[in-house]
Amino acid sequence: MATDLVKNEGKHIHKPTAVKKETNWTKRVLITVMFLYLSIFLLVPLVYIFVKAFEQGSGVYFAAITNSDALDAIKLTLLVTLITVPLNTVFGIAAAWLITRFQFKGKQLLLSLIELPFAVSPVIAGLVLVLFFGPRGVMGPLFSELGIKILFSTPGIVIATMFVTLPFVARELIPVMQAQGKAEEEAAISLGASGWQMFVRVTLPNIKWGLLYGMILCNARAIGEFGAVSVISGRIRGMTNTMPLHVEILYNEYQFSAAFAVASLMSLLAILTLTIKAWIEWRAEKQQTA
């Protein structure tokens, strides 16, 4: 319906009725308000980041992002993302499969649990991990006995990031797999496919756009996570400092241009992510109509 309306208006084929005029007017006002709102709250600050970043010239800009502490922060953030996203992808697929393909008691509970990280403030997530893995925590003494450092080192940051980004892939896949149903998969099995063949040849192609979409959201959040990581990182420069923490440190050191330079790098990553996301949506839609 909605698309029909748009098409018709575009072509100006038929006479607009009084009702249509009204919706037309509402639409225009809404569009203006939306664009104004988004410009003020998103676009202007985004542009401001780049303006501030280049305020002291491109020399300062490139010095800020090639400084060894900054490079270490970028490396750590990428490493954490590289571990977090695949693990949460595997988990997300497994969880979505379990929830959409099997009937069992406690399904609702499992669904709520998966969404828990959305509901809990990241700071609290970080603090819980500190309590859990701390020297007087439940698991802390065990790991320190084994000589494995969790808190204030890379594993802790990975765990915190995994916690926060856990729901993204599962949340995207569950509706897709629900809509898909299991008929195709059952057909594959009855034709003699093994479980793995069925998954790779039937399930995966069906869910791939939803999966990619979830992974991208997961990726974006993993790069940007501040709250949980800041509790658990210890802020050792060159070692446990991620990009968002590095921005804060630079800001606190009166290096405003440098802070905004690193922030602009993160904004670029975000824009890139959004572009890929838009492309995936476009491809998925195209495939659906084809």
Next chain:
Amino acid sequence: MKRKVLFKSTAFILSTLLLLSGCGEENGNGTVEILNVSYDPTRELYQEFNEAFAKYWKEEQGQEVKIHQSHGGSGSQARSVIDGLEADVVTLALAYDIDAIGNQDLLNSDWIERLDDNSAPYTSTIVFLVRKDNPKGIKDWDDLTKKDISVVTSNPKTSGGARWNYLAAWGYGLEKFDNDEEKTKEFVQSIYKNVEVLDSGARGSTTTFVEKGLGDVLISWENEAFLSLKEFGEDEFEIIAPSTSILAEPSVAVVDSVVDERGTEEVAEAYLNYLYTVEGQEIAAKNYFRPRNVDVVAKYKDQFPEIKLFTIDEVFGSWKEAHETHFKDGGVFDSFYE
């Protein structure tokens, strides 16, 4: 598709290996690494000091030393060390925070006597930073209680610097009102009534005042105030020295449990001792901390305004007592906001 899964799992295994190898750092090629967990306003100081110490250690011992830094609010940094952040040395804003680490048996409780001058190699005090030409005519603590003055400071519950701010005002009040506790309390409370923004850390307050442009006066570490002048130019701000203030003694200590385990005792102790050498004292003075060494004090005499300074022990007995009376839950500071 299969290849993709394969690629992903390889990437995962590789990165896990990388991660595990990253854990066992310590001795790569004879390089020793130590971690200094410090508070906010010392960033610039230790940046310079670490370079000097690394050079000194290389000459003395022929060993490379890499010093890692972590900065944050003094109280929360102490908290992190208690929670397992492996600091070889802590250089915090006040003795109370190091005592908190000692209470968990991570370091010897006699730490304060192990180094000279109460284990505080440099000192500072509390001054006012105002906007250029002092438009509100602020001269002393009394002026901060006036109705039209907007004050910026941080929360003494979380910030070490803010505790010094609070105690400095209190000490001035006691002097002014002949040790009348009730009048002093009213006096300090009327300052806090004028506080427009109460940040959680000293550096946060400085950015609020300096960068965001809020408030008429910032109650600040002297070294922070000087740093703001240096960073933003003397044509924007002015330092006002009150008639009386507190001698702030930021303390340093080796964390015994960590250096014992990592075998870094020698270098950690040398690191703190180097703060007391002429070189170390000069670096402190250059970063606007008041030195202890008499020669360096004489050399930088003109840099610091003359203020009548009292110590915490003289006025409050000890940090423990000051904490119990003023900053504990339900203490005097809390009663301001009831």
